[in-house]
Structures are given as structure tokens and as C-alpha cells.
Amino acid sequence: MLSKSFHMKYLGELSYFLGLEVFRSSSGFFVSQRKYALDLLNEHQMVDVKPVQLPMESNLKLTTDKGELLPSPTPYQRLLGRLIYMSITRPNISFIVQPLSQFMHQPMSVHMQAAKRLLRYIAGTVNQGILLASTSAATLTAYCDSDWTGCPISRRSTSDYCIFLGKSPVSWKAKKQSVVARSSAEYRAMALTSCEVTWLTYLLKDLGLSSLPPAVLKCDNQVALYCC
Structure with missing residues (x-):
């Protein structure tokens, strides 16, 4: 290509x-x-x-x-x-x-x-x-989480995510959040992960994978319920 x-x-x-x-x-x-x-x-x-x-x-x-x-x-x-x-x-x-x-x-x-x-x-x-498996399904699955005021200096939280294409990890990051989170630390982690999943979806489509199933975002269950 x-x-x-x-x-x-x-x-x-x-x-x-x-x-x-x-x-x-x-x-x-x-x-x-x-x-x-x-x-x-x-x-x-x-x-x-x-x-x-x-x-x-x-x-x-x-x-x-x-x-x-x-x-x-x-x-x-x-x-x-x-x-x-x-x-x-x-x-x-x-x-x-x-x-x-x-x-x-x-x-x-x-x-x-x-x-x-x-x-x-x-x-x-x-x-x-990392193993980029040859038999993996073309499905993006993302896992994200964050701590709360984990940095003792700035009191900012750290967001983490790992995104898999089938069985293979293709993107991951640990990043300190830009603001001090009060009650939405995990929500910010989900927002960061969603942006990366969206970018990867467009990249895969540009590479010819046009019929991708919906991506799956997994996070803390309680936070997901509160954000709905």
C-alpha cells in the first residue's frame, strides 16, 4: 500500500x-x-x-x-x-x-x-x-483506570490505558492528568482512552479495515454507572 x-x-x-x-x-x-x-x-x-x-x-x-x-x-x-x-x-x-x-x-x-x-x-x-498475533480478530478493546490524587506533590491523578486489537496490545499510556480531579478522575481516564480508540479506528480504516465492529471500552463499573 x-x-x-x-x-x-x-x-x-x-x-x-x-x-x-x-x-x-x-x-x-x-x-x-x-x-x-x-x-x-x-x-x-x-x-x-x-x-x-x-x-x-x-x-x-x-x-x-x-x-x-x-x-x-x-x-x-x-x-x-x-x-x-x-x-x-x-x-x-x-x-x-x-x-x-x-x-x-x-x-x-x-x-x-x-x-x-x-x-x-x-x-x-x-x-x-509483545505478540502481534496473526489470528486476532479486528476488534478494538480498551482498558482504562486511574488513581485519585496519586501524586503527592501536585495532587493530580494518573490515567492509564491499554488498547488491544484482538489479542495484541497496540497502544498504551500512563499520563498525569492536567488538572486536579475531585470526583471524576476515572471519567477523565475514559475520555483520554476514547480519544485514542477513535484515532486507532480511523487509522485502521485508512489501512483498509472498513468493516470494524464497535470498539469496547472497559473501566471501573461504578464510575461507568455514574457517568451514564
Whole structure:
């Protein structure tokens, strides 16, 4: 389809591109960043570190009044930049990467400790990625939720969503809301997700999938009832 509009040259089947490893099988395309993750762990001398089961501690609240200011923000900024890039194929780290990225200018020792814990989680899950299944139905299903005043600094809530095309995750995000939510934090999460679902629907139609079934948006049941 693209070759009709742009001059293109076929370079063979894709296997590696900008840190993304692509493996094709009868199940579909498996996309991961295994080599990228190992390089990151090696850079921080954490290849043989003891892994942890979760990417963050339970009820973690990152603030600016704990720990000591790092001598230079550059190592932290470099680490977070690479973690943000890793979230391309790792939806399971996006929730913790989002708050960690708020302290780029003046990172504290506690922020670096939380980032290093995330590296310990990655050390035990380097083979994880996303599977773009070949047998998935062309149905968009979105899951969304948010906390309430989760940020201890701004008191703003964080919205999260993950959208699947059939069985395959195709879009996900963790984003701090732009205003302080009083009683509609989840409603704002649904609005954000609905915009992304609408955009994906138009994109799929442009790619030739004209007869798409209605998208499904799943969220907190009580909030959905209150918003009806």
C-alpha cells in the first residue's frame, strides 16, 4: 500500500531495527528489546543482579523532600531516557516510568533507587515483549483506570490505558492528568482512552479495515454507572 505513494526498496524480512527485535512465526510477530535491555543492564553493571517480581514497591510515592540531590542529573536523565524507549515494547513498566520522568531536572537519590529497582525487574524479564498475533480478530478493546490524587506533590491523578486489537496490545499510556480531579478522575481516564480508540479506528480504516465492529471500552463499573 505504501509503495503506491512512496518510492520504497525491499531490504528483506525485518529482524532488527533501532533496538527492536522482531521474530516471525505461525503465531504472528513477536517484538522485544532483549538486546537493548541487556546492554542497559550491562551499562549499569546489573546483569547478574537478583531480580524482583514487581517493577516498583507497593504504594510508592515519589517526592522531592526525601533523599539527597544527585551530584549530576545526567546519569539519571540518560537512564530514564532509555527506560522510556523500552516502554515501546513493555507496557508493564510504563506506570512507574511516568512518575520517574518527572524528576529529570533535580533527581534525588530515592529516585535513582526506584529506577535501579526497575532495572532489577527488567533483569528478570529480559525476554518479555509483545505478540502481534496473526489470528486476532479486528476488534478494538480498551482498558482504562486511574488513581485519585496519586501524586503527592501536585495532587493530580494518573490515567492509564491499554488498547488491544484482538489479542495484541497496540497502544498504551500512563499520563498525569492536567488538572486536579475531585470526583471524576476515572471519567477523565475514559475520555483520554476514547480519544485514542477513535484515532486507532480511523487509522485502521485508512489501512483498509472498513468493516470494524464497535470498539469496547472497559473501566471501573461504578464510575461507568455514574457517568451514564
